[in-house]
Amino acid sequence: MIARVEHLTFTYPGGGPPALSDVSLELAAGEVIALLGPSGSGKSTLLRTLAGLVPHFHGGSFAGRVAVAGLDTRTTRPAELAGRVATVFQDPEDQVVMARVANEVAFGLENLGTTPAEIWPRVDEALAAVDALHLRDRLTFELSGGELQRVCLASALALRPELILLDEPTSQLDPDGAERFLAAAEGLGSAVVLSEQRIDRALSLATRVLFVEGGRLLLDAQHDEACGWLAAHRPRYAPGAPECPPPQPAADTGSVLDLTGVSYAYSPGVLVLDEIDLEVRRGEVVVLEGPNGSGKTTLAKIIAGLLEPDSGRIERAGRVGLLLQDPGRYLVRESVLEEAALAVGGDRTRARAALSRVGLDAHGERHPRDLSSGERERLGLAAVAVAEPDLLILDEPTRGIDPDRKAAIAAWLEDYASGGRAVLVATHDRSFPAHRRVSLSREVLVAV
């Protein structure tokens, strides 16, 4: 037995409902466990509990007992558990310490006091295991999100832990990148607990499934039994779950955006966008697909006027609003209401209406950074949509969100477009519902 959780109840400092309530489970060697549940359900807290970070790093009220590798986490600091347990967090940017990849992977080994002669061979072995040996001498701040995430996995792997905790590790990756990452995680040999919103892939790897909701462990079962339970009780989480319904046909009331021959290069000779043509019509929800690095964000910024194209013509019929990736990170005001009112010159009436549409009307006086991550994302959406732009662009709005919230966003956007406006969604989520999908490859924009 690698870990045992007995009647765990935990509440973060500041009160509120418990993040975890009366959770009990056991983890055995070699198991690959899919940890599923809605955003804010307690998945990350459970992972942090197994790493010893709860309660040592976060404080709060802790009842029950958690033992990892025979060590009680209440009396053993997370740093002492490191090596037996390794964690890969959601955002790689927030966990990288060193400037060079090899040094980053060596960091944990050095902390554990690994014999110096062993360190570099284990670094190379771990990088090779995640197909990242070619990154060994690169600077960490020059890597893409996907490359950095693989380096983080290598850093965990180098410790040869008995238990690996993966907290939505593929949220920044396109489907192919996520596939490669999860395949690497599958072959680790350690027990793995994988919290993941790419449910089909997680379930295909898992030998066992946990489902957490409202801080309670609703399901702890082997794979086949769990799939049956999910199909009966939480069908959006079941394998092959029905996708969001396609939107109603759009009423065509004219073009809101017309791009012709748009090209852009960040440095001379390295084209990111090459002769792109794209039209978006009122009433439409259009999905702009493409792998990481294909230029989706660049095109979104050009359409919103944040970047000037090197060549080509752009015609916009009305206002354009852009919601960037990870909007919760980019909040600039001291209260939720002020944040929502920023784009409408401080008009609090319109701001309240926008907050109401995303279910945040009761939080107007709170500081934006006191909101949960899901609430921050909704605030970001309200802060852009408040000005009712004719074309609303969203960059990766479904990144790391659960199936229920994804369906809610899709329905919200369809409703927004049906009011005579248009929506352009840049995403690598192939199941996001839309009237039309265009694929952005390095060579050409293709209607699909």
Add this chain to the structure above:
Amino acid sequence: MKLAPVPATLLFASAGVAGLLASHLVPLAALSLVLLAVCLRAPARRRRPYIYGAVATGLGIFLFSPFLAVEGYNFLWQGGPTLPVLGQLGVTTEELRTAALNGLRLMSLGLAFSAYALLVDHDRLVAAAGFAPRSAFAVALATRLVPSLERDAVGLSDAVRGRGVTVSGARGHAKLLSPLVAGSLERAVNLAEAMEARGFGRQARSHAPSPPWTSLDRVALAGGALLVVAGALWL
């Protein structure tokens, strides 16, 4: 062949000091060219701002200081308005020589720093210090967090502009300073959590071995000392 971080840093520091001490144009220009060639070994995207910064600083000194200095009698040009303190503008051959010398000194110093920033493994350099390991980590983290801070600043500005709000002037950008600091504090907390989870703070920390110094490293060290002496006495 790569130099170890310590000899490389000492060599670049020596080159910068030699450049400051030198007083002859030709060897100083040669030193700058060598340093420029060294900087060109770094990837193009990274080296560009460093090289532009160093060269532009040197050129700026060369172009503007003759108008501000008052030196020599061999006028190449004299005219323009008479300014307070400076008098009538003019350029002499002596002023041009001094400007070229000072410009090259600054350029060589800037290029030596650029070479250090672009090519030295800072992680291993601070680890090699062997003392004050927590301070060494603070330096490594600062190096790591500067690019993140740059990206966050751009992201904040883009997020606000994406809502149709104009961000302009010092006042507009100053309003983004507070959220930028708040965001970097959040990032610092997350990083501290990740470091704790990776065993930072445990007793008996080890260090990944650095390769032993090669003869090239020793030559670089001796060359650095020689450069400083040469800069002071002959260059």
